[in-house]
Amino acid sequence: EDQVTQSPEALRLQEGESSSLNCSYTVSGLRGLFWYRQDPGKGPEFLFTLYSAGEEKEKERLKATLTKKESFLHITAPKPEDSATYLCAVQASGGSYIPTFGRGTSLIVHP
Amino acid sequence: DVKVTQSSRYLVKRTGEKVFLECVQDMDHENMFWYRQDPGLGLRLIYFSYDVKMKEKGDIPEGYSVSREKKERFSLILESASTNQTSMYLCASSYRLDQPQHFGDGTRLSIL
Numbered sequence: 001e002d003q004v005t006q007s008p009e010a011l012r013l014q015e016g017e018s019s020s021l022n023c024s025y026t027v028s029g030l031r032g033l034f035w036y037r038q039d040p041g042k043g044p045e046f047l048f049t050l051y052s053a054g055e056e057k058e059k060e061r062l063k064a065t066l067t068k069k070e071s072f073l074h075i076t077a078p079k080p081e082d083s084a085t086y087l088c089a090v091q092a093s094g095g096s097y098i099p100t101f102g103r104g105t106s107l108i109v110h111p
Numbered sequence: 112d113v114k115v116t117q118s119s120r121y122l123v124k125r126t127g128e129k130v131f132l133e134c135v136q137d138m139d140h141e142n143m144f145w146y147r148q149d150p151g152l153g154l155r156l157i158y159f160s161y162d163v164k165m166k167e168k169g170d171i172p173e174g175y176s177v178s179r180e181k182k183e184r185f186s187l188i189l190e191s192a193s194t195n196q197t198s199m200y201l202c203a204s205s206y207r208l209d210q211p212q213h214f215g216d217g218t219r220l221s222i223l
Contacts, residue, residue, distance in 0.1 A: 043214030103153035
């Protein structure tokens with residue numbers, strides 16, 4: 001069974017304090033890994049797709065990286081507007097391609 | 112931009128009622144999904160549909176059914192609502208199953 005574990009569950013940062021969120025996964029073969037951002041009262045919003053170990057994607061203060069067992073979402077010099085829940089989802093190469101979601105990391109950035 | 116619209120942001124119903132949640136997407140996507148999201152449990156797939164009139168059970172289909180009569184519309188039906196179905200319900204769509212999903216803003220459903 002595919003498993004996705006995100007850590008930490010919650011993270012509080014001061015504005016400008018860089019950190020990383022972790023998504024570790026167990027799948028028979030990885031087809032793709034997705035990162036989403038979810039604001040309170042909203043649906044998840046797609047950020048990145050990663051397909052193979054060593055791949056990196058960047059958007060503003062966010063950078064996502066991928067290894068064979070985990071992905072990191074690095075947040076550089078965060079701002080209060082980066083506060084949100086970040087979700088990771090993993091897609092296995094066999095079967096239906098329906099992604100398995102992690103439970104998310106709730107990030108709060110204090111001014 | 113893809114827009115996924117859920118008909119209600121908030122809904123309050125009573126135990127035993129039949130409840131309909133509606134979702135419409137405007138990008139001609141083949142695939143549509145219904146999830147529920149609960150604190151500490153994350154997103155759990157209820158049903159998905161890969162074509163008109165086609166549906167597949169997800170991880171937690173019990174107590175739910177779905178309908179997809181038109182490509183752009185996917186309905187979730189709670190046959191006889193129960194209090195343990197109080198939750199946030201999210202609809203999503205994608206062009207292909209291996210592509211990222213686009214989500215609506217959710218319906219917060221309370222069953223009293």
